Amino acid sequence: xxxxxxxxxxxNRGEIARRIMHTCRELGVKTVAVHSDIDQHxxxxxxxxxxxxxxxxxxxxxxxxxxKILDAAKKTKAEAxxxxxxxxxxNAQFAEAVQTSGMTxxxxxxxSIQQMGSKAEARALAEKAGVPLVPGMAExxxxxxELLNQAKAIGFPVLIKASAGGGGKGMRVVEAEAExxxxxxxxxxxxxxxxxxxxxxxxxxxLNPRHIEVQVFGDTHGGAVHLFERExxxxxxxxxxxxxxxxxxxxxxxxxxITEAAVRLTKGVDYVNAGTIEFIMDESGDFYFLxxxxxxxxxxxxxxxxxxLDLVALQLQVAAGYALPFKQHELTQRGHAIEVRVYAEDPxxxxxxxxxxxxxxxxxxxxxxxxxxxxxxxxxxxxxxDPMLGKLIVYGENRNAAIRRLRMALSDTALLGVQTNLTFxxxxxxxxxxxxxDTTTGFIDKHFSDWKEAEPQDLDWLAMIAYEAWGKQRxxxxxxxxxAQFDPWHLNEPWRNV
Amino acid sequence: MKLKLAVGDTTRxxxxxxxxxxxxxxDEHGVTKIIQLIHRDExxxxxxxxxxxxxxxxxxxxxxxxxxxxxxxxxxxxxxxGAAGGQADxxxxxxxxxxxxxxxxxxxxxxxxxxxxxxxxxxxxxxLSIQAPQDGTVKAIHCEPEQSVEPGLALIELDTE
Numbered sequence: 001x002x003x004x005x006x007x008x009x010x011x012n013r014g015e016i017a018r019r020i021m022h023t024c025r026e027l028g029v030k031t032v033a034v035h036s037d038i039d040q041h042x043x044x045x046x047x048x049x050x051x052x053x054x055x056x057x058x059x060x061x062x063x064x065x066x067x068k069i070l071d072a073a074k075k076t077k078a079e080a081x082x083x084x085x086x087x088x089x090x091n092a093q094f095a096e097a098v099q100t101s102g103m104t105x106x107x108x109x110x111x112s113i114q115q116m117g118s119k120a121e122a123r124a125l126a127e128k129a130g131v132p133l134v135p136g137m138a139e140x141x142x143x144x145x146e147l148l149n150q151a152k153a154i155g156f157p158v159l160i161k162a163s164a165g166g167g168g169k170g171m172r173v174v175e176a177e178a179e180x181x182x183x184x185x186x187x188x189x190x191x192x193x194x195x196x197x198x199x200x201x202x203x204x205x206x207l208n209p210r211h212i213e214v215q216v217f218g219d220t221h222g223g224a225v226h227l228f229e230r231e232x233x234x235x236x237x238x239x240x241x242x243x244x245x246x247x248x249x250x251x252x253x254x255x256x257x258i259t260e261a262a263v264r265l266t267k268g269v270d271y272v273n274a275g276t277i278e279f280i281m282d283e284s285g286d287f288y289f290l291x292x293x294x295x296x297x298x299x300x301x302x303x304x305x306x307x308x309l310d311l312v313a314l315q316l317q318v319a320a321g322y323a324l325p326f327k328q329h330e331l332t333q334r335g336h337a338i339e340v341r342v343y344a345e346d347p348x349x350x351x352x353x354x355x356x357x358x359x360x361x362x363x364x365x366x367x368x369x370x371x372x373x374x375x376x377x378x379x380x381x382x383x384x385x386d387p388m389l390g391k392l393i394v395y396g397e398n399r400n401a402a403i404r405r406l407r408m409a410l411s412d413t414a415l416l417g418v419q420t421n422l423t424f425x426x427x428x429x430x431x432x433x434x435x436x437x438d439t440t441t442g443f444i445d446k447h448f449s450d451w452k453e454a455e456p457q458d459l460d461w462l463a464m465i466a467y468e469a470w471g472k473q474r475x476x477x478x479x480x481x482x483x484a485q486f487d488p489w490h491l492n493e494p495w496r497n498v
Numbered sequence: 499m500k501l502k503l504a505v506g507d508t509t510r511x512x513x514x515x516x517x518x519x520x521x522x523x524x525d526e527h528g529v530t531k532i533i534q535l536i537h538r539d540e541x542x543x544x545x546x547x548x549x550x551x552x553x554x555x556x557x558x559x560x561x562x563x564x565x566x567x568x569x570x571x572x573x574x575x576x577x578x579x580g581a582a583g584g585q586a587d588x589x590x591x592x593x594x595x596x597x598x599x600x601x602x603x604x605x606x607x608x609x610x611x612x613x614x615x616x617x618x619x620x621x622x623x624x625x626l627s628i629q630a631p632q633d634g635t636v637k638a639i640h641c642e643p644e645q646s647v648e649p650g651l652a653l654i655e656l657d658t659e
Contacts, residue, residue: 057596359557360541360566383596383621411569414555417562423570453506456572459547461510462523463567464503464574466533466545467556469514469521474559 003320005079005104006030010048011069011094012084014374015390016296017044020082023312032076034069036062038384043376050076057384063087066094070101080104080319082312086386089295090117106319108218108273108294115269116292126289129268131261134280134288136203138163148180151202159205160184162191162198170194173205206282208440211235211290212247213278214262215303217314218271221323226259226266227303227311228333233439234428236351241421241444242428243299244338245306248399248437254285263328265292273318274300274311298341298391301372305337305395336402337395340410340425344387347424348452353387356380359417359474364409368395368402381418389420399437403429423453502577509577542566591628591654592647597621599645599653608636616654617641634658 008024009032010017021031021044033048038057045051052072054062062068064087073081081098083089083106092113098105107113116122127133135154139147151158151174160183162170170191174183184200192198215227231247232240246255262277276297278290300311318324344354361377373390381387394409396402410426428434431447440446456464502511515522519535536544542555542565556565564573597619604616610630617628638655641647 359564360555362541362555362566414566414571416555416557416564416566416571419573420571426570455508456505456510457568459552459568460570460572461503461512462531462533462547463545463552463554464505464563464565464572465501465512465514465523466521466535466543466552467554467558467563467565467567468501468503468576469516469533470535470538470543471554471556471558471565472538472540474557 001317001322003027003029003316005320007032007049007076007078008080008082008106008316009034009069009073009076009078010044010082010084011063011088012082012086013039013042013044013063013385015044015372015388016084016298016374018047018374019372020084020312021047023310023316026310027313027316029080029316032072032078034063034072036384038380038382042374042379044374052076057382059087059385066091066097069094070097073098073101073103078103080106080316082106082315083295085295085298090293092117104319106273106315108271108275112269112271112275113294116275116294119291122291123289125269126265126292129261129265131265131277131289132287134203134206136201139200139202144181144184147184147200147202148177151180152177154202154204157205157207159203160187161201161203162187162195163201164195164197164199165191206280206288208283208442209233210247210249210281210440211240211278212250212258212281212287213276213297214259215297215300215311216262216266216271216275216277217318217324218266218273218275219318219324220272220321222267222270223324224263224266224271225324225326225328225331226262227307227309227331229255229258230299230302231439232299233441234434234443235441236347236444240299241341241343241425242338242434242439243302244336244399244402245302246333246336248439250281250285254287258287261287261289265289274315298388299339301370301391301393302337302339305370305393306333306335307331308334335395335397336399337393338399338402338406338429339391339393340406340429341391342389342415342425343421344381344389344418345421346419347421347448351421353383354381354419355383355387356418358389358415360414361416362414364392364412366405366409368405369409370394389415400435403435424448424451427451503574504577505572505574591616591631591656592652593619593621593626593628597626597647599641599643599647600625601643602639602641604636604639604654606636606639610634610636610656619647628653630656632656632658 007030010020024031031048033045033051034054035045036054036057054068056062080103088094090113092110095105095113096110137150157173157175160172172183172187174180188198210233212229212231214229218224229247230243230245232243234242274296276293279287280290281287304311345351358375358379363371370393375389394402394405396405406429499514501514513524521533524530534546536546545552552567554565554567600620601618612630612632614630615627619626635657637657641653
């Protein structure tokens with residue numbers, strides 16, 4: 001297979017830039033990194049064949065500037081652009097500008113990005129494709145009596161929410177019919193005073209929901225397949241931290257229903273390249289459309305684990321105009337894969353992001369263990385970008401084997417200098433509710449809301465004492481890195497004497 | 499020699515006796531353990547306690563100590579008796595990350611007490627403060643509101659006695 005581009009620019013940074021470059025090296029495609037000033041010595045820049053500085057530090061003056069990235073592509077004669085995830089990956093204007101400049105855009109059409117970027121349009125398209133939506137209705141001109149009838153038709157509990165609301169504000173769960181009209185009035189008053197708009201939406205309230213998503217792929221020849229589901233219910237601050245495939249609870253008929261729905265939508269919108277359709281699933285296994293992400297996802301390695309495919313390679317092939325190299329029935333979901341996201345953060349303090357230097361990095365290794373990292377020993381974690389340091393992905397012949405492997409890999413990994421969530425992640429995957437597959441989006445709030453690090457045991461104290469006695473003081477020879485450790489939440493420490 | 503370490507709010511105080519590669523540790527209850535040093539390099543140690551080998555990775559500088567041992571990492575501090583807060587020499591005060599000054603709370607010549615807030619800054623959408631490490635007098639102010647400041651730049655100079 002010959003790709004029509006010899007050089008690809010990655011409009012991203014960190015682990016995903018390295019991940020994409022890895023596949024490019026395998027396929028013989030040259031790579032161009034673009035980087036901010038602070039990232040100039042980052043591993044992803046060195047991994048690339050060429051690098052162009054975007055001059056500046058913040059994302060807004062570097063990775064988000066369409067003009068700078070297009071200039072870098074022109075300067076290096078790049079013939080394709082991969083946007084990774086985040087930054088400009090779901091920016092239809094950027095995708096369009098890349099194509100207009102005569103380059104290959106590794107992603108869906110600008111039209112698809114636009115469609116799915118609009119919540120209302122995405123819902124309408126899902127409905128048209130016969131994909132279930134959370135049952136509900138907007139009050140638009142309906143009387144309170146009609147709304148009550150609607151609520152009864154949906155079945156209690158129902159959620160009353162302000163259409164102008166968000167982030168959990170202006171929402172009320174009504175458990176029974178008798179409370180409905182009172183709840184309606186109260187929510188309307190709150191909506192009016194909080195948002196200046198009292199328009200309401202009545203919706204089915206999903207108890208103990210799970211977050212299930214389906215990886216899909218479309219090609220330019222009308223082909224569309226799904227690559228099975230991922231369950232990503234374990235979230236903190238609405239961000240996924242543990243993802244797995246298969247879902248620990250889904251049975252074959254549920255899997256068939258949800259993946260068929262996903263493929264229907266993919267085909268219905270002539271979707272090309274990698275996409276993810278997110279659903280919410282209730283306790284009875286009924287699922288409802290949430291949104292479609294028109295990019296490669298952070299958690300794509302989980303799907304790679306169980307399918308044995310390279311999703312970035314597929315993206316490049318499809319973008320080059322080739323048909324998907326397999327049929328749906330040729331794909332299998334084998335074994336079990338789990339990913340955890342490793343963050344520089346303090347789980348005991350509202351997951352506040354941490355900055356500092358990575359003085360020691362000793363990653364667990366072995367069969368079925370994969371690290372997708374943006375860091376190395378000596379890296380500096382800056383406050384400018386997302387504090388995700390990397391992802392640990394394990395594969396096992398079944399879920400228990402994967403959990404066992406993950407427990408070992410998390411224990412064996414030493415990442416020192418900056419505070420991380422490694423210990424927290426280990427306790428999450430060791431929790432009986434996780435092991436039994438009782439994973440819902442409320443998992444962290446329910447089981448870990450007041451989490452504190454365990455107290456050291458005798459042997460741990462002795463290790464600290466030994467290190468205090470014999471451990472070598474880290475010098476400041478590598479810049480000011482070890483001196484510059486900074487804990488943004490510890491107000492006594494954000495400065496030093498000079 | 500006495501040694502007191504803290505992990506969060508938990509502390510442990512021991513009596514140490516060091517003879518070359520051998521460390522005798524006696525805790526508050528009089529229990530004694532002998533730690534044998536097997537190997538050490540810039541990233542950590544290997545020790546032996548009661549015949550059991552333990553690998554330790556670690557990093558430490560003046561006020562941050564972070565080790566990995568027994569499959570878990572620990573951030574700890576050494577508590578020095580009599581040294582309040584453990585802050586070293588006073589003098590010029592600076593931030594460690596780029597920030598924007600929001601408010602200067604003192605003027606030159608002001609007398610301040612340890613812990614007094616001197617300057618408020620904002621970084622990563624968070625409000626930070628520079629506090630006086632010791633009692634003293636504000637000798638010079640090198641910043642003003644809305645100024646972007648770089649790490650290491652002296653913002654305040656303090657005279658301490």
